[in-house]
Amino acid sequence: MIKAVSPLDEVHDDEPPVERRMVHVRVLRQDAPGQESYWERHAVPYEPNMNVISVLQKIAERARAEDGREVSPVAWDCNCLEEVCGSCTMLVNGRSRMACSALVDRLLAESPGEIELRPMSKFPVVRDLKVDRGRLFRALERVKAWVPVDGSYDHGPGPRISPEEQEDAYPLSECMSCGCCLEACPQYTKIEVVRRDDESEADFEHRRAAAYDRGFLGAHAISQAVLFNGHPTGKMIADERLESLTSAGGIQMCGNAQNCVAVCPKHIPLTRSIARAGRAATVWAIKKLFDR
Numbered sequence: 001m002i003k004a005v006s007p008l009d010e011v012h013d014d015e016p017p018v019e020r021r022m023v024h025v026r027v028l029r030q031d032a033p034g035q036e037s038y039w040e041r042h043a044v045p046y047e048p049n050m051n052v053i054s055v056l057q058k059i060a061e062r063a064r065a066e067d068g069r070e071v072s073p074v075a076w077d078c079n080c081l082e083e084v085c086g087s088c089t090m091l092v093n094g095r096s097r098m099a100c101s102a103l104v105d106r107l108l109a110e111s112p113g114e115i116e117l118r119p120m121s122k123f124p125v126v127r128d129l130k131v132d133r134g135r136l137f138r139a140l141e142r143v144k145a146w147v148p149v150d151g152s153y154d155h156g157p158g159p160r161i162s163p164e165e166q167e168d169a170y171p172l173s174e175c176m177s178c179g180c181c182l183e184a185c186p187q188y189t190k191i192e193v194v195r196r197d198d199e200s201e202a203d204f205e206h207r208r209a210a211a212y213d214r215g216f217l218g219a220h221a222i223s224q225a226v227l228f229n230g231h232p233t234g235k236m237i238a239d240e241r242l243e244s245l246t247s248a249g250g251i252q253m254c255g256n257a258q259n260c261v262a263v264c265p266k267h268i269p270l271t272r273s274i275a276r277a278g279r280a281a282t283v284w285a286i287k288k289l290f291d292r
């Protein structure tokens with residue numbers, strides 16, 4: 001078997017030329033939701049400047065495991081291929097990151113021999129490396145992570161936002177809903193709701209949303225609530241966001257472990273957002289007490 005060699009390694013005389021090197025990959029596969037997972041090994045020819053998505057494309061093209069068995073192509077999600085859409089998150093060598101920006105040369109330099117790919121562990125697996133991130137988007141609905149627009153008629157010019165305020169808000173607006181912060185968070189535990197045989201689609205959606213709503217919102221949603229509560233138009237429904245932030249599964253569940261900020265690919269200052277949201281939630285709770 002030809003050993004996987006990183007081009008960053010020193011090249012020795014007995015090493016195969018670049019065109020004969022192989023990238024060895026170990027993929028945790030799962031055929032359908034709720035089924036047992038299993039490991040499968042693949043090997044694809046090395047090319048300079050590959051990323052994990054191009055490795056997965058080659059695996060799909062071959063549709064054969066390393067031992068020559070015909071296998072179904074590995075499933076995964078991706079879209080933008082430039083770390084913007086947030087859809088390609090997976091565990092690469094045990095760390096949640098974007099497959100499109102995970103470069104093979106760097107991965108082999110950091111862990112020579114083999115690349116390990118697993119789906120995120122905090123979301124239900126749809127198939128192989130593809131997970132259902134619905135809970136993540138449900139949390140954005142819970143905190144109303146948008147600026148409310150009343151109709152489509154001309155509202156005239158919007159309120160002015162100073163350059164300082166823009167600078168403060170911009171980093172938070174870069175969130176791509178990738179889920180890395182949730183994968184790393186000890187307070188964010190997996191919720192998987194399976195549809196019953198006798199259940200309608202609508203009943204199932206309702207039951208799943210209710211289960212998601214009891215779980216922790218997560219750092220991404222807290223940060224988006226801070227972003228929109230700081231926006232001159234968005235703050236019109238600031239109280240509704242604070243209500244969500246302080247209800248079941250709200251900011252009180254955050255244990256301040258700060259794992260989220262360490263893994264965010266966009267380097268969003270999540271702990272600053274959490275601290276701001278915590279202060280605003282306390283003030284709001286006290287105000288609510290006196291308003292009774």
Ligand code: SF4
Nearest residue numbers: 185254255257258260
């Ligand atoms: S700071 Fe809060 S949201 Fe971030 S990882 Fe820790 S518990 Fe999770």
Ligand code: SF4
Nearest residue numbers: 175176178179181264
């Ligand atoms: S806050 Fe960062 S890690 Fe979390 S979803 Fe947004 S971009 Fe991803």
Ligand code: FES
Nearest residue numbers: 079081083086100
């Ligand atoms: S494909 Fe869009 S972030 Fe990776």
